[in-house]
Amino acid sequence: MSDFRLEAAILAAGFGTRMFSPIPKMLSKILGDPLVRYPFEALSAMSSPPGKTYAVAGRDSIAHALPESVVWIQQKQMDGTLGAVEAVVLSPDWISGDATHLLVVNGDAPLLSGDLLDDFLGKSMASGVDMAIGTSTLDEPGRYGRVIRDRSGVSMIKEYVDLSLEEKAIQEINAGIYLFSREVLKTFLPKVLPHPEKKERFLTTVVELVREAGGEVGGIVLSPDVVLGVNTQEELSYASGLLKNRINKKHMASGVTFxxxxxxxxxxxxxxxxxxxxxxxxxxxxxxxxxxxxxxxxxxxxxxxxxxxxxxxxxxxxxxxxxxxxxxxxxxxxxxxxxxxxxxxxxxxxxxxxxxxxxxxxxxxxxxxxxxxxxxxxxxxxxxxxxxxxxxxxxxxxxxxxxxxxxxxxxxxxxxxxxxxxxxxxxxxxxxxxxxxxxxxLSRTSQENRDGAAIRYRERLLAAKREHQVAPGGQGG
Missing domain, CATH: 2.160.10.10 (Hexapeptide repeat proteins)
Structure with missing residues (x-):
């Protein structure tokens, strides 16, 4: 892997409409840090961190959430996940750079870790495939797209609306982590057409195009909790609880008392x-x-x-x-x-x-x-x-x-x-x-003590009180 040079992209352009909050989803906080910070920290914690990290934003200004070293790219045309990766590939930094591979992660995945990304990258490169994706198995996969496999590996990722009744029973889903070679991005991204119903271009379509061209796509199975995405306030709270427990256990193992x-x-x-x-x-x-x-x-x-x-x-x-x-x-x-x-x-x-x-x-x-x-x-x-x-x-x-x-x-x-x-x-x-x-x-005035003045002061107060009580309309008690 002497000629292997990695860069990474964080996809952070989603609207987050299901959060029902005026705060951009990527700025929603978990344990004090914005959501988008977590995948960045995971990339930084890899044994060999990416030489450059891109972050793709949409209409919301979230650049202050990450360090200045991050290359921010505005996704002007909101065209799904493919549009976000395409914005990276068409950027001057990518075009003029010498990276051989691009690692893509979602900006709403707070449970990613450097160890997990190291494992994903190592297995992907060892398999010798042209492209790799991270997958997970869920007991109730719901409306997630499903991973379709054959003897040669992953053959396609189908959106929920395209699934047959039998395919809906598949429990393996796309976890939103990708590894592309520069050649795959250059060759196949321009060939992706919009989905006939959703009118978006999906990054997952690249899987089919690579396979149709005779290439191989690897599917690396990852823990469901680790690749959990956040799309609702309930999911944000759930992820916060998982992350809190993970962090607290790490500190307790290092001698901290809770x-x-x-x-x-x-x-x-x-x-x-x-x-x-x-x-x-x-x-x-x-x-x-x-x-x-x-x-x-x-x-x-x-x-x-x-x-x-x-x-x-x-x-x-x-x-x-x-x-x-x-x-x-x-x-x-x-x-x-x-x-x-x-x-x-x-x-x-x-x-x-x-x-x-x-x-x-x-x-x-x-x-x-x-x-x-x-x-x-x-x-x-x-x-x-x-x-x-x-x-x-x-x-x-x-x-x-x-x-x-x-x-x-x-x-x-x-x-x-x-x-x-x-x-x-x-x-x-x-x-x-x-x-x-x-x-x-010292700047206070001099103190003056007047002998007997306190007695005379109290007598005046009592006399005034008695006069008030006997006056017409006065009230006792």
Whole structure:
């Protein structure tokens, strides 16, 4: 196979009308990732990934769902699966390229894996056929097209509307995975005519044309669950359940503890170190990396988060697009928004929100605070009720606190400003100017104690209450 060069195509141009949703089918999410991302990840996980991957889209804009390395092709004429592959074959990238074979997969097949595609490719090439298709056997094949075989292999794939009564009893179906040589695509794609009833050109017609020309078509039988397609919301939910169980079992086999796997949702790109414990109701999606011995509390939701070892995330925290360093403690009920960084052994406590903020090593914000567009130095302590006033109605501004700064409760920092190392901010202060290192800053008014004033105050209130009760129309009680 020294002259074998593979490229791949993901067919993602279908309308998805049976989803009954304004969201394009290929962008429907399973465990946090769009449907079309799954076949791409399977292709990327092959032992020798395709040199180039094409994605064929229809009227919907879905390019943001896949990496920039993917070659996007717009299928201008919605002419079935054949029209999608034809769009690839007529593209400048394919024409000018040197690929010998094209591997075709459906964009709505979330259970594909690199191992399965490796197996399909290996068996296809070993059989020496001119073209290969993936097939599956279903107890109830329903309205799927059927695979018709003879002594030489697959002779045709018949659409349901063309099946005889006997052929409807066949349980082997087309699984939607194809391997074509460049020569087969060049020779037979232009010869496919529209189906007389459906008025579409079907990619499966190439099977008959290859056989009529004396070629061989191999049928590689695959697991039904692995090649499951998604066309309805019910099928989306079913596929999500299968994928969730597969992913959770993989992590458990690698030393991750799930208190309740049934209620824990882990996305396909999540990486988890051994010794990690996930409590019930945890959701991990996107590019999440949890190092060893991380504890994630019940009901917490992490998206695109990287954490170091021995991190504790307590119950009901929402964290996205951020990094948490070793032995930090988060929560409960903390909200860490994108572009935040929590340093080693730092604490972010209950009802604390970070937005584009960094906490240095050992810094603490343990209670009821909003820190936005801020840089908090190592060892600093943020009192309860502290707010960085980062937005002036037009732009965002930064607050910078040095090392070992002590901030008293109920403090407002009106950005932009800087506070030097070792400074102390008195409780209840509104800080509008820079504070030098090791300075004490306070801005509240002086306290005044008036002897006996509380007694006189209560007497006035009681007198007013009695007067109201005896006035005409007044009500007692």
């Amino acid at each position: 208190w309740d796997p049934a209620s824990t949702y882990v996305g396909p790109r999540v990486r988890i170190g051994p010794g990690t414990i996930l409590f019930p109701g945890v959701i991990l999606e996107g590019d999440v990396v949890l190092s060893e011995r991380t504890h994630v509390g019940a009901g917490s939701h992490l998206t695109d988060v990287h954490s170091g070892p021995d991190v504790t995330i307590r119950d009901y925290c929402v964290i996205s697009g951020s990094r948490i360093e070793a032995a930090a403690i988060i929560g409960p009920f903390a909200h860490i928004r994108p572009d935040s960084h929590v340093g080693p052994t730092a604490h972010v406590g209950n009802f604390v929100e970070l937005k584009k903020t960094s906490l240095g090593e050992g810094a603490k914000a343990n209670h009821l605070a909003y820190l936005g567009d801020a840089e908090i130095g190592a060892g600093s302590n943020i009192g309860a009720g502290t707010i960085t006033c980062n937005y002036d109605g037009v732009g965002k501004h930064k607050t910078v606190l040095g090392k070992n700064v002590f901030v008293g409760s109920d403090t407002q920092f009106v950005a932009p400003l800087k506070v030097g190392d070792g400074a102390v901010i008195a409780a209840g202060s509104t800080i509008t100017e820079d504070v030098p290192p090791d300075s004490l800053a």
